[in-house]
Amino acid sequence: MSEDTQATEDPDGDPLVRTDVSAGLDDGSSGTASGETVVRAEDVSVWYGEEQALSDVTMSVPENSVTAIIGPSGCGKSTFLRCINRMNDRIDGASVDGDLYLRGKNVYDDDVDPVALRRRVGMVFQKPNPFPKSVYDNVAYGLNIQDVEGDHDAIVEESLKRAALWDEVEDRLDESGLELSGGQQQRLCIARAIAVDPEIILMDEPASALDPVATSQIEDLIEELAEDYTVLIVTHNMQQAARISDRTAVFLTGGELVEYDDTDTIFENPAHQRVEDYITGKFG
């Protein structure tokens, strides 16, 4: 596992704390040198009641990259994803131990506002979940509830363009998002996520419910998004992880991060026999 930079205090101030929700969110503070650590987990463990779902995970995620998280069912990969934007807070009986830094700020500090955190860390789920609203209102939803200033029309258009959906819906902005195809709905959800200009986009099996063409569109989109955002994607599809990610983390049973390396290394020459056995299908 590669050495990573130590987490430090966020030099741009602390946009996560409750008293400073708006400050620094849209000030371009993410535009630092490529490869800089955005997310740093140190000995993160998660329990659901008595059951340990994640075990002492330590890893750093570089900015403007795609990091894939793979592993068998129940290995804790989605749990890890949900640690980053504190979605686990919503699960009864879930407890998190260890430190998880977003640009040097521990997101589990008492002064961190989960709402502010989730504005910087967007999420896209397995099943497209557009609101029963118009295409426009789906994308503008986050802008409205977070009182984002600026030209919402322009932001909606830009977000839909970045999600590679604009050409297909520019004449249908008033139609319900639920009228779109599955692949379009998922891209609408991505547009919704990026409208509030997050730094990180978490994706939990975003293409598993889509057909191959729609999957390809999502995969192309993920690669493009990585130019501006840091993407973490949980996927059961190892070939998808191989195709689109720069780094791959392999979680195995017990919530253990067994190996985390460049994706080509993981798929051509993994260091651990357990990882080799898993990705070659010798371990089910």
Added chain:
Amino acid sequence: MPREGFQEQLDDLREDVLFMSEVVLERLRMGLDALERKDEAQAEEVIERDDDVNRMYLELEQECIDLLALQQPVAGDLRFVAATFKILTDLERIGDLATNLGGYTLDAEREVFPEVDVQAIGTATIEMVEDAMAAYAERDAEACYAIADRDDDVDERCREASKLVVRDLIETELTGDETDPEIEALMTDVSRVLLTIRDLERVGDHAVNVAARTLYMVENDDDLLY
């Protein structure tokens, strides 16, 4: 074990490649033997049966492509298929060189340059191919390095043999009464022996290629590739 069918396909591919290497080695031995004994019938057999090797090569190459397309192997499995894909080409080329030996046998009308020990060089290169395929079968990284080392010796012997031929040619005293066909025959003899030496040297090179791809397969190490 999951993916049993896939694992069986990998095992079958390995077995098939080893079988192909046995065929190629047999042709190489036959070619070298035909050259030694001036056995034209055996030489013709080596040439005619090269189609067998070519057919095996295409079939096994297709097996590799099918595995890549349909099974998407990764890690050690991927390196095995990728290395095998390359090794197949080396085996096919060795088969071609064996047919060349058959051709030189048919072309040779008289014994020339008896001091050049083509058989010794040929035997050394055949052993290199045998050992390279054993390393592939046994996944023996150490043996790969040993094979590469031995190629330096073969190369040196080939250089010395070539020099011997050229020196012999230079020292050949022509009376001036030779006819054009006689001079032509001498030139043909020299070319044939030099080509024989070059082809055997290339067999050694292909053995090193097999060893290099095997080392990559076993240890993800490209140290011997160039």
